Amino acid sequence: MTQEQPLPPQSGRHPLPIRGVMVSALLTALTLPALVQAHYPWADPTTHTPPGGQPLALEVGWGHTFPEDSRLSGTRLQDLVLWTPEAGQRAIPIDPGEQFQTPPLGPSGTGLIGIWQTPGYYSRTPQGGQRASRKEHPDALSCSRSVNSAKALLGSPPAEALIAVRLDMPLEIIPLQTPEAIAETGALKVRVLWQGEPYTGPVAAIHxxxxxxxxxxxxxxxxxxxxxxxxxxxxRPGRWLLHVHASTPYPTPNTCDVIQYNATLTLEVP
Structure with missing residues (x-):
């Protein structure tokens, strides 16, 4: 199997190192019942099978109800990228609204969209939810910092491209089969990495x-x-969303309790 090769890191990303701790041990040991599952983003292109040579319109879903819930605006996004086999990785302009447009795709119309949400705090206080840490709200009942990312698979990159490409996300789902192969077998094999190390835990999907x-x-x-x-x-044919989650304790408890990582992948099975 071809080894995954990370693309150059994007500016402004500062994932915390695992420092040799096994992911499975972290996932088992870190349980904070007071914290509920955070919202998560997903890539929502107008189509997962775009024609070659054309830009592609894109929105970023947000919430708990795929495929229709809220949308993230550009003011809450850190990076948007398009990777294609023909041109590699290119930036997608981030506008302040909720609609974005990729650069023109290559002739094959295949590739990956990568989305990094700007990390942020969320505290539950006696006065309600606040997008701030415990430093601003010392009376917070709980606090989490979210580090979220999302990907979308466009078209059908060659199998070797699917295996080789990583977008260097803190938590990342890497598809290892084309949509046509999924339709033929009824199954999708993926690899999940957290801070570059194998992730051990549940991978869930919803149609x-x-x-x-x-x-x-x-x-x-x-x-x-x-x-x-x-x-x-x-x-089943149609659009699918895959999701994984991980967490670590926040390094300074007087600021926050936990760092929550969410990663999603959207794709369409023909």
Whole structure:
């Protein structure tokens, strides 16, 4: 198998190192019942099978109900990129509104969209939820800092491209099969990495027709193994969202309790 090669890091990303701790041990040891599952973003292009040579319109979904919930505006995004086999990685302009446009795709119309949400705090206080840390709200009942990212698979990159490409996200789902291969076998194999190390934990998927929260009512779920590989049953054509979550304690408890990582991947099975 071709080894995944990370693309150059984007400016402004400062993921915390794992420092040799096994992901599975962290996931087992870190349980904070007072914190509820945070919202998560997903890439929402107008189509997952765009024609070659044209720009592609894009929105960023946000919330708990795929595919229709809220949308993130550009003021809450850190980076948007388009990767294509023909041109590599290019920036997608971030406008202040909720609609974005990629650079023209290559002739094949295939590639990956990468989205990095600006990390932020969220505290539950006696006065309600606040987008701030415990430093601003010492009476906070709980505090989390979210580090979220999202990807979308466009078209059908060659299998070797799917295996080789990473977008260097803190938590990342890497598809290892084309949509046509998923349709033929009814399954998708992925690899999940957290800070560049194998992620051990549940990988969940939900179909767009289910219109629900993948963390509550997944249509498919599988645990990744010690090398970060998981195989999910995607038994219907149409749009799917995959989701993974991880967490670590915040390094200074007087500021916040936990860092929550969410990563999603959207794709369409023909």
């Amino acid at each position: 767009a027709e289910t219109r629900g929260d993948v963390t509550d009512t997944p249509d498919a779920i599988a645990d990744s193994d010690g090398d970060g590989y998981a195989k999910l049953t995607l038994d």
